[in-house]
Every structure is written in structure tokens, then in C-alpha cells.
Amino acid sequence: MADGRTADRQLTVVLDGYSYLECPRWHDGRLWVSDFYTEQVVSTDTRGDVRVEAEIPRQPSGLGFLPDGRPLLVSMRDHRLLVRDAGGTLTEHADLSGAVSGVLNDMLVDERGRAFVGNFGFDLMGGEPLRDTTLTRVDPDGTVTTVASDLAFPNGMVLLPGGVLVVAETFGGRLTAFDVTDDGDLVGRRVWAGFGEPPRTTDVGEAVAALEVAPDGICADAEGAVWVADALHARVLRVREGGEVVEEIPTGTGVFACMLGGDDGRTLFLCAAPSFAEHERRPVREAQLLAVRVDVPHAGLP
Template sequence: MRVVLDGLVMGESVRWHDGRLWFCDWGAGQIVMLDAGLPSVVARVDDFPSCIDWLPDGRLVVITGRGPLLRQEADGSLAVFTTLTSPFLFNDIAVDGRGRIFVNNIGYDFPGGSPAPGTVSVVTPDGVAREVAGGLEFPNGMAVDGETLIVAESHAGRLTAFDIAPDGSLSGRRVWAPLGEGAAPDGIFAAGDGTVWYADVPNQQCVLVREGGQVLRTIPLDRGGFDCAVGDGVLYAATAVYPSAEPSGQLVAVDLADYRT
């Protein structure tokens, strides 16, 4: 494992897109892209940028913690596309091939409140949002794999899957992978071959699992794993000491071809 970047306030939403690595630094309100290992801030967001993804036409979309969903305009700027409302934090997004944006909400006042069910909403290309799933135990990382939406339920220790209907509705809810007692999946990355990587904060690791729950690889970290993605055979993870009064975020990388557990 090597440290790519140090000094992050709180790294999240690690994405591999168009041959480059992207991530959000929540505490700094920044969206960062790495090109040839060099970081550049591509956007700043006043309300922290919870998560990023891209529309089929290549435009960036950003969900902020308190609900404005931002979309990249023709001039490259970010503007409000639509606003979702909730007293609780919006956490993660995933875009499907038809341009529908799935957004989840924690469902309670985290971290101080009592746990309560979270939700998933869909935002259609015309900007209309509606709830399409509920009863999720701290919905966290999400990924679209073909016509399937996979959601990490951090408090339930599982990955849950839904079938995506042509109108963006979700059905066929099922446990895609039970992760075992004590597992707390945060951000996820669908590899496209029936496997998913998930980052785990309390267990300080990234884990590759197959549908059904078989563990294929485990990468130990020296601090909590908040999100991960794979690009060009390298696993990238956003890590931090949690909880911590001081910034401790890092972006780390592991060359998967060379790593042996």
C-alpha cells in the first residue's frame, strides 16, 4: 500500500472515470481529480459534496449533504438541477444508463440520533424526484451494475440489490451479499464481473466479494476505509482515522497484480 495523497480532511466518493481518479474531500468542500498522479481541484461546493457520478452524456452530477443536486452545465460550471428535501443527510448517488440518478438518504440525525430507516429516491432526466425504496439500515455506498442497483447497508452488514425498471422504479429487493457479523460496508465499487469491492471503516479494510457473499480478497488498511474504486489494476481507497478531532484523511493505492494476502 502506498499513500497517494495525505492531509485530506475527509475523503469520500472515490470514482474511476475516463481514465482518471476522482474523489470528494468533504471537509474542504472540494471535488478533486488526479491526472498522472497530480491532484487538481475541479470544483468547490459550499454545502459539502457527498458524492459524485456522471450522466451518460459525460456531465458531472453532485449530491450535496442537504439536498441540492448539482449538474455540470455546458460552460463547465455546476448549477442546481433539482433539490431534494429531508431533515437528514443525503449520502450517495449512482447513475444508470438512462440517466436516472439514484440518491440515498441516511434517514436519521447521524451521528447523534437514534438509527432509523433510510431511503432511496430516483431523479429522472427531467428533474423530478420520487422515493423508490425504504426500510434501509443506513444506506451508504451505491453502484449500478447493468439493470441492478446495489446498496450497502452499513448497519445491517450486507449488500442489497434491486432490479431497475424502465421508469426508474425498484423491485425484486434481495440480499446480494451477506457480509457477516461486524461488517460495516461504506462505499462500494461494482467491478462488472459479478463482484463488488466495499470499504469498511471500523474493520479498517477493503474487501472483494462475489454475489452470495464469498470473500475473494481482503486488503487491510491502517485506518478506516470510507470508499474505494479500481482503475488500471489499482485499488484506490479513501481512508481516515474515525472518529478524530484532527484531519487524518489519505488517498491510498494498492497494485492488485502485485498484492498477495
């Protein structure tokens, strides 16, 4: 975008040979990430050690950690959240089937163990028309509550210090903010950053062509800015509230999620692949986890 400074930063490859990586999370010195079409959640110390943390046959996506450290894992296609115990066994934490209209997507788990979960809302890969959808909260006891509606493909989320939840609306071309109440409700909805006019069409192809930025995965830094993976334009953007783009890092390949981590919180990890279409990604192993050093460290959740 014209108002952002294009940064000349060196990208390095951390992981290679995966199908489609999403939802990176830095946790206890390791980067965790879901690989959609190998149906695995893996983690790495970023120095060569890689572990398979879970196998999720109905496709993993969002990741998070409960206050006691147990991983919480999205199983996309059967609309479930799974929890992994210390021995590695997966059990059902919640079933969202009655609350969502599409496959589950990204997730943010807050410091109380409440999970905020997005869903596609329509069959993106099957060619259905665009349709707005909801955001769901799952409480630590497994209770499922719809907390927001009329969202245009809710995707990555961050919880900023002070209790502001920012949600990337991919097909809305914007970041939308809510205040999180003590009870976990979402109030005070507003546009945190907008990137041009939202597409006024239900045709996915027309919407893709119209989007100036397609915000996918996001993460926050200690200056209150948000890094945005632009799913359509092979770049990540550092954005301030109000929509000012203060830095752009071209990636040379599609980038669909980002997370600040590393020992000092200044390594920006990027989930990269040539495209997002399932029929193109499933049969090949072209996805990579990239890394680039940035100036301001991580803050907020995840």
C-alpha cells in the first residue's frame, strides 16, 4: 500500500515440505503450527528439532493453550475443539456443530481459558456464494455461546492489552474490534482498521479481485500495532489503529498467517504457500514456515 514503508528484510526458511500451514503460536520456546492436509499439528524449536504434537483426522486449524498449559486444538471439519492431556491423548472439549454454519477456522484462547472461534460461514472451497457468519465463545467448561454475528469470514484474532479483541474479516477487508467484558461478551463493535471499501458482492472471485487487503492471520506487538498477513498480495503489513500501514514486507509467495515469537519476541514467523485453494495445496508439499526479524517485540494474545 502506498502509505507503508516497504522494508528490505531477509526472510529465512524454518520449515519446508508441508501442505498448508496455518495458525502459528509461540509457546514455551517452540513454534506450534497446524498443517491442514497432512492433518498434523507440529512444533519446532526453530533450530531443526520438529515434533508431531497431535494428529487430527478432521483437519487441524486454530491452536491455543489453556491456563494449565494443555493445548486446545480446532478440528475443522467436525466442528469440535479438542484438548490434549499430558500423555498426548485427545478428548473433546466442545462440540460447536449446533452453533456454526461452516467449517471452523482460527481461534484465540484468552488468559482465562475462554476460546473465541471463527468459522467460514459458507463452503469456500466448494464454490458457494459469500455469506456472513458468527464468532463463537467456548468457556472452560465447554459451554458454547455465539458472541458476534454479521462477520465477513472471521479469521485471525488478537487480544490487545486492555481487553480489546481485534478480528480479521478477510472478505470485509478490515480489522474489527470489540471490548471484551468480564463475562466474555463482546461489546463496542467498531472498525479498528479498514483497507478500502468492502466488496459488495457474494461472488468469491469478484470479491477477491476487489480486495485491497485480505487480512488473514494477525498478531500484535508492544507498540499496539498489528501485523497482518495479506492472503492475496504476498506480503505482511504492520498496521496501526485507524488503518495506517507503517511497514510492508513483501514475501514473494502467498502468506496466510503470522506470529511474533523467538527468545526476544522479535522474530515474525510467516505461514507461506503459493496459494490457498485446497485442490492445489492438498496433493503437494510446497508450504513453508518463514521467519524475519523485526524491531518491536510481541505483545497481547496469542
